[in-house]
Amino acid sequence: MVSPTDERTTSPPTGSPPTGSPPTGSPPAGDALQVLRRVFGYDAFRGFQQEVVEHVVAGGDALVLMPTGGGKSLCYQIPALVRDGVAIVVSPLIALMQDQVDALTAVGVRAGFLNSTQDPAQRRRVEAAYLAGELDLLYLAPEGLAVRSTLGLLERGRIALFAIDEAHCVSQWGHDFRPDYLNLSMLHERWPDVPRIALTATATRATRTEIATRLRLTEARHYVASFDRPNIQYRIVPKREPRRQLLSLLRDEHPGDAGIVYCLSRASVEKTAEFLVANGISALPYHAGLDASTRAANQQRFLREDGLVMVATIAFGMGIDKPDVRFVAHLDLPKSVEGYYQETGRAGRDGLPSTAWLAYGLQDVVQQRKMIETSEGDLAHRRNLAAHLDAMLALCETVRCRRAQLLEYFGETGVADCGNCDTCLEPPESWDGTVAAQKLLSTVYRLDRERNQRFGAGHSIDILLGKHTDKIDQHGHDALSTFGIGTELREAEWRGVVRQLLAEGLLA
Structure with missing residues (x-):
């Protein structure tokens, strides 16, 4: 059996290769490469994709950490097509399920979803297709698995695997925490012989341990890629007039580019979007206070149109598959390094040069501290929030290579200066303290x-x-x-x- 501390990594290494024999009795791994070429049009796997795919195809459990745009989805989509039965994909992204299913259908994959946006007739058609074995993948929200009828439906079909996407939602480090993810440990109890793969783009070693424990994946193999996104230039500037500073960034460096601007409050989102539009920038707002139809319409426009700027709270972005986002800007301090990395990772998924820009001031710190002091939860929870904020402050205040410090936070040590962040390009002045x-x-x-x-x-x-x-x-x-x-x-x-x-x- 593989121990939870064994990991497969890409450079730089963060662990040793897993030991033990992989599970047996499933279709040959060669089928996976054929599927990759025939269905998805790629000649070869990237990084450790093939190792993950072969492990899951053979019936093994896996915990996969791969940066945004690294190809996580293929790690469960290909096993879904190779193994017998239907892959159940647990995803928090109800608003994006239709897009995900459409993208798979376009390449000939039989995919469907069940969520609260469907009427009874639509649900019945998908349920019938699942029971008849006419689907390759079925997407569900974690809340759906708390419904007895949904569990009853799954038990009547043949399940190939469970894929738990955005698995960091089981961890309480940040804004993406979803309580219903905590119930997903029951998948192992109900279907002990069905392999499970949990995937995320953001997790420290401690968060990985938390994910594995909460999802009962303590025997799973860990596959950890480098967190480095060399095409992203990280820059943090003193906050003076943040909207004016943002406007200069867009006009001088990203004219006509698509991008995301994150604000802490709904009011700030609205005001910033109005400010940009008034200054000739095509911008849309997105926050939880907007009605669902407006949010969906704005999201679809952002995905399908060129050169739009989405001004949003952190409610926006998880799972967004738009490769040409050229910049991600923050007008307020993120609550954690994990949140910051997750959000900035939405830039440059196509591998082209992109910017992660943050305007940061002391008032941000005061505001975040007040939010922590008044937050729900016990003292330990508030201390945990404070520790995450301290790490974010350390990243903002560093005089070292900002990328190296970011990577060290996620356990990658000995990283050389990148030469492509603000502290490398314009080293800050320092004094003997x-x-x-x-x-x-x-x-x-x-x-x-x-x-x-x-x-x-x-x-x-x-x-x-x-x-x-x-x-x-x-x-x-x-x-x-x-x-x-x-x-x-x-x-x-x-x-x-x-x-x-x-x-x-x-x-x-």
Whole structure:
């Protein structure tokens, strides 16, 4: 049996090849290459696609991490065509199921879907096709598998495999969390002999472990590709007038290009879209406050028309198959590195040069901290959110190669400077902060060790600045030896020191 820590990787390596013999008794792997050529028109597999396909065809479970545009879908679509029965694809993308099915049908694959957008007659036709074995793939939302009648339907047919797409939705690291994904562990219980493949473009080692545990894929082989997208240029700029800065980016570097602009709030989406249109940029809004028909219409226009800019909340984009998105811009700070990587990965799926641009300011940090403090969940959950935000801040504040830091977050170490991010192209100015770092770390140490107390960065900065706040006076922190020894820097500069120490891993 293959252990959950065994992985197949592309360069740079993040683990050792899996051991053990693959399952036996399924169609020969040569069929997979024939399907790839005959149905999809490709001469050869890329990366470790063939290894994944052969493993699943042979009946094995797999957890696949591959960047956006890397060809994840083929890893379950080809086994679906080689194995007997119907592949059940669990996807959170109800709005895109029709597009996915249409794309497969266009190349001769028998595909269908069941979701809440269908009327009873449409559902009956798809159900009948499934029971008659007239489908190769059937797409379902995770919520659909919570319905008893749907489970009853599946049990009456022959299932080739289960594919769990966007598997990071089972993890609570970010905005894509879907509670119904937690119920998918029952697939192994009900159909223990049916292979399962979980796929995502974004997961750290800890998130991979969480996915495997929650989906009961602890014995699955892990296939982990490099997270590097060398055609994407990562740039983070100080936020001044973000809409004006965005307009300059579009006019100077991406005139007439398709792109996505992410905003934190619905109001900001509407205002930004109106601003762009008023300045001659073809733009559309997308957020959960719009009615479903408007969202669907805007999404279809973006997919089918050239040169449109979609201004959206993070509700938009997962599963969007538009290869020529030339830029992804953020006007607000993402909540996590995973979310940032997932969203920027929607640029340049065709491999051509593209831009990931973020305008970032201190107010973003304040806003995100307030959201964390008022969020639902226990203290551990809020600490987890804060840790993700700290990592995002570290990426914003780094003076190193931004791509190298991003890749290190996902476990790829020893990456050389890329020469194609903002910190490589225009290295930021830096100053010797050794003494400032010593003062700040000394303050944190004394609070934590001498008094067994933990406070936020703002409290430590207040101590260094010698402020008599209610909290400092209440706890007697004006008696600390570091009280008032940091007046040579302003509060904003001390916050920069904090962020740099976070970026270097000297503060957690």
